[in-house]
Amino acid sequence: MDFLVIGGDAAGMSAASRAKRNQPDMNVTVLEQTMDVSYSACGMPYNIADKDRDINDLVVRQAEVFRKKQDINLLTGCRAEALDPAGTVYAKDHRGKERQFHFDRLLIATGASPVMPDIEGVSLPGVLPLKQLSDGRNIKAFMKANPVHSAILVGMGYIGLEMAESLKARGLSVTGVTRGFMRNYDEQIAQVVREKLAAHDVALETGCRVEKIENTEDGLAVTCGSRTLTADMVLMGLGVRPNSGIARSAGLELGPGDSIAVDRRVETSASGIFSAGDCADAYHVVTGGKVWIPLALRANRAGWAAADNVCGKDVHLQGVAGSAVFKVFELEVARTGLSEGEAEAAGFDPVSVTIESRSRAHAHPGSTSIWVHMVGDKQSGRLLGAQMVGEEGVAHRIKAPTVALHSAMTVSDFAQTDLAYAPPFSPVWDPMLTAANQLIKKL
Secondary structure (H helix, E strand, C coil): CEEEEECCCHHHHHHHHHHHHHCCCCEEEEEECCCCCCECHHHHHHHHCCCCCCHHHHECCCHHHHHHHCCCEEEECEEEEEEECCCEEEEEECCCCEEEEECCEEEECCCEEECCCCCECCCCCCEEECCCHHHHHHHHHHHHHCCCCEEEEECCCHHHHHHHHHHHHCCCEEEEEECCCCCCCCHHHHHHHHHHHHHCCEEEEECCCEEEEEEECCEEEEEECCEEEEECEEEECCCEEECCHHHHHCCCCECHHHCECCCCCCECCCCCEEECCCCECEEECCCCCEECCCCHHHHHHHHHHHHHHHCCCCCCCCCECCCEEEEECCEEEEEEECCHHHHHHCCCCEEEEEEEEECCCCCCCCCCEEEEEEEEECCCCEEEEEEEEECCCCCCCCHHHHHHHHCCCEHHHHHCCCCCCCCCCCCCCCHHHHHHHHHHHHC
């Protein structure tokens, strides 16, 4: 069998490796348009924080390892240009030579690209995105070659918030520009993050849409309505969009946000063609509907599922809860499931509560505040989502409500869970249980 994979990062290389483990005699070919494969994109902000650290430290496995140890025909610098669902992919290598690849089974793992607005100045030197490893390489090279003392972050999502800390660690003056701040988070959770940014002298300009970027004597000038901000570097963090063009042109069905629609086997609308990673959609475990939430674990898991199904197994994925965690200076911020607004849009009758508790027992030294926001459905009593922020104990605590969401537990059921207790780790009543008990009263 000829198994062809388009895309050589998390989903693509996970699928290629697993297929060779399942069936060592299978012909596996991977087409990757860049020269980088199998790297930790999520680690780039932390790598950039250290000017002496090599960006290539983020590479998990070198291309030659896949070629020599796993016998995968990995072709870097080879871009897939078009797809014939009957069994052919048309590509062009880094020399411009046109090539054709036959497949019996195909995985589209083309990932996502950073959103770059169609505005004046977005292509100026020093205006840089951060998505691929090459983007991180470009940022570090620019900072090494130029006197960079200040930066503007356009967009304050996960990457923007992480980069704020990263650039402050490099001694830069940092300003974040965003139209809306943490819109899918509870206002009290978002306020804690705002205060932490202010405490570290990160300026935040909200309700601000960037209209143009210009080169001036004072540096790069970013125009936002009546305001003009200047800095030595501008990082674009306006989110990403799925690289689904090759699927669209081939007539494959698309899903939310123009992602590639897949079933629970991660198979597309064309038989024998699968899709995984940031380019593909998923089912939400709470709503049962389709969503596009591009995150790392789903990419790797869906890559495995694609390979298993290509090899004749029948693997179905539950879906995603939208679980996410990120770090902002001393804070850990996490969420899973639906916000109150998302729950209402999905047809639930949501009720929420936000509580402040402690990370450790009240008399134990080092205890800090933890805020927990929890959402339930008034009609069924079902747990719909949770959010947390605090300086410790958040990143791993969020996993408990995530499991509860996968199990469709009610808030009352979750409130009865036997969570572990010891003074260095939580109060007797864990903050999540306190939130659940308060939410039960409102339900």
